[in-house]
Amino acid sequence: MLILTGGVYAQDAALTSVIGPADGCDLGNESISIVVLNNSSMPNPIPGGTITLHYSVNGGPTVSQPLVAMLNTGATWNFTFDVPSDFSTCNYDFNVVTWLEYGADVDPTNDTLSWVVRNDCTIVPGQVDSDELVCDGINSNTLNLNGWQHGTITNWIYSEDNGATWNSIPNTTTSHGFNNLTDETQFAVEIDGGHCPNATSGFATITIQPTPVGGSLTGPAALCISSANGTIDLTGNSGAVLDWETSIDNGTTWIGIGNTTTQENFSGLTQTTMYRALIDGGVCADVYSSIHEVYIEEATVAGTLETDTLICENQAVNLVLSGNVGAVDDWESSVDGTNWSPITNTSTTHGTGPLSTPTYYRVNVTNGICPADQSNQVFVDVQENITPGTISGGTATCAANASGALTLNGNNSPVIHWEQSTNQGANWNIISNTSNTENYSSLSQTTWYRVLVDGGVCNDQHSDTAFIVVSPISVGGTLTGDTSICYGDPFTLSLTGNVGDVSFWESSADGVSWTTINITDSSYTIPSVTSPNYYRVIVKSGVCAEDTSNQAFVQVLSLPVVDAGTDANILQGDSVELNGSGGVLALWSADSTLSDTTIYNPVASPLETTDYYLTVISLDGCFNSDTVTVNVGPPIPPLDVKNLITPNNDGFNDTWIIEGIEAFPNMAVKVYNIYGVLVFEDEDYKNDWGGIYGSKLLPNGTYLYIVMPGGTENVLKGNLTILGDE
Numbered sequence: 001m002l003i004l005t006g007g008v009y010a011q012d013a014a015l016t017s018v019i020g021p022a023d024g025c026d027l028g029n030e031s032i033s034i035v036v037l038n039n040s041s042m043p044n045p046i047p048g049g050t051i052t053l054h055y056s057v058n059g060g061p062t063v064s065q066p067l068v069a070m071l072n073t074g075a076t077w078n079f080t081f082d083v084p085s086d087f088s089t090c091n092y093d094f095n096v097v098t099w100l101e102y103g104a105d106v107d108p109t110n111d112t113l114s115w116v117v118r119n120d121c122t123i124v125p126g127q128v129d130s131d132e133l134v135c136d137g138i139n140s141n142t143l144n145l146n147g148w149q150h151g152t153i154t155n156w157i158y159s160e161d162n163g164a165t166w167n168s169i170p171n172t173t174t175s176h177g178f179n180n181l182t183d184e185t186q187f188a189v190e191i192d193g194g195h196c197p198n199a200t201s202g203f204a205t206i207t208i209q210p211t212p213v214g215g216s217l218t219g220p221a222a223l224c225i226s227s228a229n230g231t232i233d234l235t236g237n238s239g240a241v242l243d244w245e246t247s248i249d250n251g252t253t254w255i256g257i258g259n260t261t262t263q264e265n266f267s268g269l270t271q272t273t274m275y276r277a278l279i280d281g282g283v284c285a286d287v288y289s290s291i292h293e294v295y296i297e298e299a300t301v302a303g304t305l306e307t308d309t310l311i312c313e314n315q316a317v318n319l320v321l322s323g324n325v326g327a328v329d330d331w332e333s334s335v336d337g338t339n340w341s342p343i344t345n346t347s348t349t350h351g352t353g354p355l356s357t358p359t360y361y362r363v364n365v366t367n368g369i370c371p372a373d374q375s376n377q378v379f380v381d382v383q384e385n386i387t388p389g390t391i392s393g394g395t396a397t398c399a400a401n402a403s404g405a406l407t408l409n410g411n412n413s414p415v416i417h418w419e420q421s422t423n424q425g426a427n428w429n430i431i432s433n434t435s436n437t438e439n440y441s442s443l444s445q446t447t448w449y450r451v452l453v454d455g456g457v458c459n460d461q462h463s464d465t466a467f468i469v470v471s472p473i474s475v476g477g478t479l480t481g482d483t484s485i486c487y488g489d490p491f492t493l494s495l496t497g498n499v500g501d502v503s504f505w506e507s508s509a510d511g512v513s514w515t516t517i518n519i520t521d522s523s524y525t526i527p528s529v530t531s532p533n534y535y536r537v538i539v540k541s542g543v544c545a546e547d548t549s550n551q552a553f554v555q556v557l558s559l560p561v562v563d564a565g566t567d568a569n570i571l572q573g574d575s576v577e578l579n580g581s582g583g584v585l586a587l588w589s590a591d592s593t594l595s596d597t598t599i600y601n602p603v604a605s606p607l608e609t610t611d612y613y614l615t616v617i618s619l620d621g622c623f624n625s626d627t628v629t630v631n632v633g634p635p636i637p638p639l640d641v642k643n644l645i646t647p648n649n650d651g652f653n654d655t656w657i658i659e660g661i662e663a664f665p666n667m668a669v670k671v672y673n674i675y676g677v678l679v680f681e682d683e684d685y686k687n688d689w690g691g692i693y694g695s696k697l698l699p700n701g702t703y704l705y706i707v708m709p710g711g712t713e714n715v716l717k718g719n720l721t722i723l724g725d726e
Contacts, residue, residue: 326367471542500541583616
């Protein structure tokens, strides 16, 4: 604060608070009031007329007015401007600024007050337009709020219980769309009045019209074309009938009839027709009733059976009905054309099965609801079956005299021709012979005969078959020539060129006396030839006499003597020479441990016990074999002579140990002291000497040993130390 001469403070005036106007509803010309404070420290009051107060609204003209009161130090004054301001603009914020003017004021920072005055006007809520009738579940539209003034739209609301309860819709615009309503609904708008009371608009009611019902049609379902008249009734529809429609193309196209009643009468229909009724839907779409179809049956036509026929006894015929209109009810049969029996068959074909009696047939047909009709009748005549007969004179004969006659007996119809086959009936050759007898001569092979007999309307039939079995003259054939076979080898004899079957084989040691071998094959295998023999074969062709083949002689060759040598024993890693003998040429079994497999005395070096086979060949080419075995023992381990004995019974070096001694039976050892005295000797040492001489332990010291392995010439020598107290 500024200090004047003599220590007196300067004067200060301030605006401290606003009295009015404040925010409100429906404001008009309002007075502006503020509080003025003498904020000076001087003892004298602020004189009236020295302070001027001003205000301005929204930056408009300034209104000024002097303060006329005298204010003592610290005193306040509620000051109201004489000139009010207009605050009547609705929904508007007014910016008010007041300030004071005082020439002696030393602090201008407290000279001004400014504030905002909000004026909200009373709401005119308006009306939601407009009431509407819509179709249940199939509807949509937009509602608008009209006539609304002032305030702010908070949201839309709706009610489905005639205004008892309302639900909020988050929408702050003046329009709202609805769709697919199923209940009567009221819509309104809630408006926030700010400083004025809130309000709700008038509501619009959306009334729901139930979905229209087309109803059901009833009437005749099927009629015969000869009486296609009737009535169709509509029931259960919810609206008025706009028209009836018909369709004769299964509902593809519909044609209006111009009938607005609930009943449609028709007559003289010539084809299947569909009907439906169009029902007024009100605000909903128009709907159709159910579709009713009147099926028009064609008049029954039984059709035609064709034709009278003649069949063979016990044959069957397939009868066919054609040209019928309608379904087959059944067939009928009669043996006299007067009395008829039903046949359970509803197809247009009928198989008679085997017939033995002439029979009439006809068919009963009905097309839907139309009257039944009956076809023409056909007659199936039956011819007695033929008997083709049997042939006598069949026989078996040898080609040397194959002549004779065959006779057909028992046939009741003429012979068309005879037939013969030389390949067991695969192919037949016609013989131009219409008599019941067939002569044959000089046949060279088996021949079959049969007769084809005329069947009339029945099938031509063959007689049974007669067989002239012609056997070719027996030929013994040729056996493999004389041969020589090594003793014990097998040998197969083969017969070729024979005519006829093998009856049996024969063998002979001298070519005079023969022994039967019951073998009927054209080859015979001798499993092991051990003696010389003659062989021959007896052959017989059918009924012809037997014939004998040539005879073949089988000589026996001796086998060479063979010796593979004596079995041998070696240690692993050693070799041995084999000593084989016999024959003129040697061949050992293939083995990589032999030095040569084509000599009699190869060197064998097996790592394990092995059998070797020696085969030798004689000058005649015969083979013989023998076997020799080389037994392989384990290798001799190296000897390790220990040079220390500590006979103190601690389990270590208590005796003199020679490792590997087990491979040398009869191991001989000698031990000498330094004076050359023999202190220990054993011809078969077993690692069991503990330094004892006589009955006492030898004194500690160094001794000389000699070790002589049994069966070897390698003598081992060295020093041996005895430490009895260690």
